[in-house]
Amino acid sequence: MIDTFPPFASPRSAPPPAEEDLRLLLLIRHFELTLLRLFEAGQLSGTTHTCLGQEYIPVALKPLLEGDDFVFSNHRGHGHFLARHTDPHGLLAEIMGREGALCSGVGGSQHVYHRRFLSTGVQGESLPVAVGTALTLKDTGALTCVYIGDGTWGEGSVYEALNMARLWEVPLLVVVEHNGIAQSTPTTAQMAGTVAGRAAAFGIPHHRTASTEIDEIRAELALLVAEVRSASVPLVVEFATHRIGPHSKGDDTRTPEEIALAADHDWYTRYAGLFPEAFGRLDREMRELVERAAADVSARPPSVWERP
Amino acid sequence: MTRVSEHLNRALHDLLAADPGVHLLGEDITDPYGGAFKVTRGLSGRFGDRVRSTPLSEGAVVGVGAGLALAGRKAIVEIMFADFATLAFDQLVNFAAASTSMYGRPVPIPLVVRCPSGGNRGYGPTHSQSPQKHFLGVPGLHVFELSPFHDAGRLLETMLALGRPCLLFEDKVLYTRRMYEDGVVDELFRYEVTGGVARVFLEGAAEPDCTLVVHGGMAHRALAAMRDLLLEEDVVCELLVPSQLYPLPDLPGLERAGHVCVVEDGSEGGGWGAEVARVLHPRLWSTLRRPITLVASAPSVIPAAPHLEREVLVQPGHIRHAIMEALS
The missing domain is CATH 3.40.50.920 (Rossmann fold)
Structure with a gap:
């Protein structure tokens, strides 16, 4: 992976994030770490994709989204979900196929539908669907937010959808988590040109941020997102981010140097160093919360599905 | 005497008039063109934005239809030639059909994808196929076909009421034939x-x-x-x-x-x-x-x-x- 973003693009002197935000960041972090631990212990089946290092993106977007908005997520969607609905028990039960699962254990990690939050496992597939929902939200003040990655831009459906989104002026917020690597393929080996150039080709406004500071990101995006709602226009927001964990479970083929470089951008170690006391307290609290949730969900009976 | 295409056109008019939640999408479907086979004639003038001509994007247009359906509307998508329905295979199979059950509970997706199909018109290899078989056996996906015996309005209502994505194949030669009426085919x-x-x-x-x-x-x-x-x-x-x-x-x-x-x-x-x-x-x-x-x-x-x-x-x-x- 070729890293083009300097570590700590945001000032190191920035104030700590609000406790509520830090709590959510840590909830997602410990949720993902717990999944990897459960996998290693043989307690999870199938596959999962964690968002380690990228947690701050849905946390930053949280207050910018409203209750009537649709949110579409992808294979790496646990953070997106937890920032939208703080229900780690329901999500973990879904992933583990236990009672209380959000979707009866049918969808698993990549296919969750809960109150206008929907994730799917096929890259790019959700964008046209998102345009359809956004058509119904035109001029209502609500919007459809869809998370995609840099790898998703290889899919033709992305361009068909962006074309219609601009043509029909629908309130669509496309959030690109550009972590520089598509599974094992560096972006430089799978994308010609840039995300900005591609958005520009459709006349769609594009904003790129390398910030990992939640308040800074919100300040950058607040007016832009408000414009999506008020003017019913699409917007592409590109986050230059870093996936510090593997694509799924232990399938990281990056060199130790590349992984270390990605880890340099981790908000977790940064906040731990900057605000050790407050951070340590919340870190412990959220770790224990997720540990309790894992113990609770693991002890539940299997989920039941009434097959149609 | 009513030609099948006119009968279907009338059924679409009646459906859009009766239900303001119904949307129609497809390539070249708005007036004055009214669709490659004129089945959507007169609809855009009457129902405005609910009838949209789309870019040449079969896959995404079916996805948009599924999105409308997910958001509580009903969508009918016209694919100009059934041969092109292959371009929408992912949206139909992995999204629209799968979504009706993969979230652990029934999720209604009232979506009808209309596909003018069949040959005997000299249109050649990629504009004449009857690709019904490629869509059989997909859980959650229903396959229908227009006939000169079945009332098209009732058929559309039935499909949308299923709350599951449906393909409606429409033979292009059949468009030019008349609907049978009153239980009589011919003298035999x-x-x-x-x-x-x-x-x-x-x-x-x-x-x-x-x-x-x-x-x-x-x-x-x-x-x-x-x-x-x-x-x-x-x-x-x-x-x-x-x-x-x-x-x-x-x-x-x-x-x-x-x-x-x-x-x-x-x-x-x-x-x-x-x-x-x-x-x-x-x-x-x-x-x-x-x-x-x-x-x-x-x-x-x-x-x-x-x-x-x-x-x-x-x-x-x-x-x-x-x-x-x-x-x-």
Whole structure:
């Protein structure tokens, strides 16, 4: 992976994030770490994709989204979900196929539908669907937010959808988590040109941020997102981010140097160093919360599905 | 006399007028063009934004339809030629159909994808196919076909009420034919529609020598074969035309048939006929006298030149020949 973003693009002197935000960041972090631990212990089946290092993106977007908005997520969607609905028990039960699962254990990690939050496992597939929902939200003040990655831009459906989104002026917020690597393929080996150039080709406004500071990101995006709602226009927001964990479970083929470089951008170690006391307290609290949730969900009976 | 395309156009007008939640999307469907086969004529002028001409993006347009459906609307998407429905395969299979059950509870996706299909018009290999078979056996996906017997308005209502994505195949030659009315096909044959299945029969005839099962676009060719078989071979046939091709509905009266023959316009191999036979064989095993006869188009691309196209696609003569061979 070729890293083009300097570590700590945001000032190191920035104030700590609000406790509520830090709590959510840590909830997602410990949720993902717990999944990897459960996998290693043989307690999870199938596959999962964690968002380690990228947690701050849905946390930053949280207050910018409203209750009537649709949110579409992808294979790496646990953070997106937890920032939208703080229900780690329901999500973990879904992933583990236990009672209380959000979707009866049918969808698993990549296919969750809960109150206008929907994730799917096929890259790019959700964008046209998102345009359809956004058509119904035109001029209502609500919007459809869809998370995609840099790898998703290889899919033709992305361009068909962006074309219609601009043509029909629908309130669509496309959030690109550009972590520089598509599974094992560096972006430089799978994308010609840039995300900005591609958005520009459709006349769609594009904003790129390398910030990992939640308040800074919100300040950058607040007016832009408000414009999506008020003017019913699409917007592409590109986050230059870093996936510090593997694509799924232990399938990281990056060199130790590349992984270390990605880890340099981790908000977790940064906040731990900057605000050790407050951070340590919340870190412990959220770790224990997720540990309790894992113990609770693991002890539940299997989920039941009434097959149609 | 109402042509099938006019009948369908009227049904769409009535549906959009009755239900403000219905949207229609497709390439070139707005006026003055009104769709490649004029089925959507007059709709955009009457219903405004609910009728949208789209870019050439079959996959995404079906996705937009699914998004509208997910958000509580109802969507009808026109694919200009059924051949292009392959471009929407992912949206249909992995999103629209899967979503109705993969989230652990029924999620309604009222979406109808209309596909003008079939050949005998000289349009050549990529504009003449009957690709119904590629969409069979997909959990959550229903396959229907227009016929000259079934009321199109009722059919559209039925499909949207299912809350599951449906493909509606519409034979392009059928568009130009008239809708049958009042139970009369011609001076020989009568018809009735029960449980979504049209039954065409010879009035006063006892048990048929052969019952044909066909999809809507094959009805006229089957009728032509039935007429010849009756008048020239003294073979009495009955015809069943289900509007729903998959999952196959109950087909009435087959226990008393001397023989069953399924005819389809799709290319031979892995087809609808095999699916019908799969359902019927266990049910009819004790009454069947011989294996169900399957007639399909040749396993070939569909040539543009009319004389070559005729050789590939099922014609009345093929049906007659297959039935005589089976009964001999």
